[in-house]
Amino acid sequence: MSSPATSAPVQSFLLRHDFLIRRLHSLSGLVPVGAYMCVHLLTNATLVGGASVFQDKVFTIHSLPLLPVIEWTFIFLPIIFHAVVGVWISRNGKSNLQQYPLSGNRRYTWQRITAYIAIVFIFTHVFHLHGWFQNEWWLKNIAEPLGMAKFRPYNAASSLASALEGPTVIAGILWSIFYAVGVLACTFHLANGIWTAGITWGVWLTPKSQRRASIACALFGLFIGAAGLSALVAAKTTKVDAAVKIENEMYDARIQSHSITPDDHKRSAPHTAEEPKPVPVQ
Ligand code: HEM
Numbered sequence: 001m002s003s004p005a006t007s008a009p010v011q012s013f014l015l016r017h018d019f020l021i022r023r024l025h026s027l028s029g030l031v032p033v034g035a036y037m038c039v040h041l042l043t044n045a046t047l048v049g050g051a052s053v054f055q056d057k058v059f060t061i062h063s064l065p066l067l068p069v070i071e072w073t074f075i076f077l078p079i080i081f082h083a084v085v086g087v088w089i090s091r092n093g094k095s096n097l098q099q100y101p102l103s104g105n106r107r108y109t110w111q112r113i114t115a116y117i118a119i120v121f122i123f124t125h126v127f128h129l130h131g132w133f134q135n136e137w138w139l140k141n142i143a144e145p146l147g148m149a150k151f152r153p154y155n156a157a158s159s160l161a162s163a164l165e166g167p168t169v170i171a172g173i174l175w176s177i178f179y180a181v182g183v184l185a186c187t188f189h190l191a192n193g194i195w196t197a198g199i200t201w202g203v204w205l206t207p208k209s210q211r212r213a214s215i216a217c218a219l220f221g222l223f224i225g226a227a228g229l230s231a232l233v234a235a236k237t238t239k240v241d242a243a244v245k246i247e248n249e250m251y252d253a254r255i256q257s258h259s260i261t262p263d264d265h266k267r268s269a270p271h272t273a274e275e276p277k278p279v280p281v282q
């Protein structure tokens with residue numbers, strides 16, 4: 001915890017630049033964080049089409065050059081910035097409630113409640129699935145004992161399904177509830193956030209345009225929320241063994257066509273492709 005002496009200059013810096021910081025916070029919520037979440041949930045929803053469709057999308061993402069740099073620049077750092085400034089606005093910033101004449105106080109309060117749920121969800125979710133350090137030592141000593149980093153890009157659907165199953169039935173139910181609440185909270189936060197951002201940026205200022213924007217944002221929220229929930233249902237109903245078989249065939253095909261190089265850290269299942277059968281000696 002910082003002492004009052006050290007936090008005072010920081011506080012006064014933030015208060016002096018309140019306008020700019022709020023604009024940057026608003027922008028980061030829309031782009032890249034909001035945009036990323038939409039793409040992420042829509043990509044995950046392709047699992048509804050089956051393990052091969054989802055695997056195809058994950059191969060594409062994991063073939064991007066400098067993936068960690070892209071992730072840090074466009075995902076992690078903007079989320080951290082948005083979250084830290086968001087917490088600061090909630091606790092110390094001036095209330096901007098008077099900016100939203102038509103919004104009930106309830107929506108304003110829920111924007112903050114869902115923000116706190118989003119912090120807990122995103123933090124836990126990333127440690128649950130994202131393979132931060134895909135090396136033997138990390139996986140064996142840290143990730144596996146803590147039940148983290150369960151997602152393996154070359155076994156996308158099956159490793160996602162196993163991670164959401166958890167070690168027991170109860171754990172599986174708790175993960176489902178956790179993900180459903182997280183997805184719905186993040187979706188509400190984005191949909192309502194787009195509406196408040198429209199006021200922040202002066203896009204809809206009259207009562208009539210705000211009412212129309214409210215409906216559009218609600219429809220958008222329903223669409224993205226449905227995509228997120230269908231991804232969850234698809235993951236929960238994926239048959240792990242059948243998915244592993246499909247994924248391994250796709251992996252072999254890509255190795256043979258040299259579009260990927262073998263990487264055991266990205267795979268969870270043993271190589272199950274059948275060896276060519278020896279020709280019987282007459
Ligand atoms: C049903 C819901 C969701 C599913 C099935 C899901 C699935 C996944 C998977 C499989 C990964 C690992 C990707 C990888 O390592 O390549 C991941 C990472 C991540 N997810 Fe989600 N996710 C869901 C909802 C969300 C939501 C609502 C957010 C909010 C913004 C979110 C944010 C992230 C972030 C920040 C990462 C790490 C970034 C990265 O891996 O590049 N996820 N998710």
Ligand code: HEM
Binds near residue numbers: 192
């Ligand atoms: C990680 C935890 C998060 C925290 C602590 C947080 C915090 C906040 C807070 C406090 C506000 C209200 C600002 C105000 O009324 O002045 C807000 C607005 C917003 N947030 Fe978040 N947020 C988080 C995650 C997200 C995510 C994942 C997204 C996108 C999916 C997002 C998108 C937005 C948008 C678009 C706004 C509206 C900005 C505006 O009114 O101008 N936030 N956030």
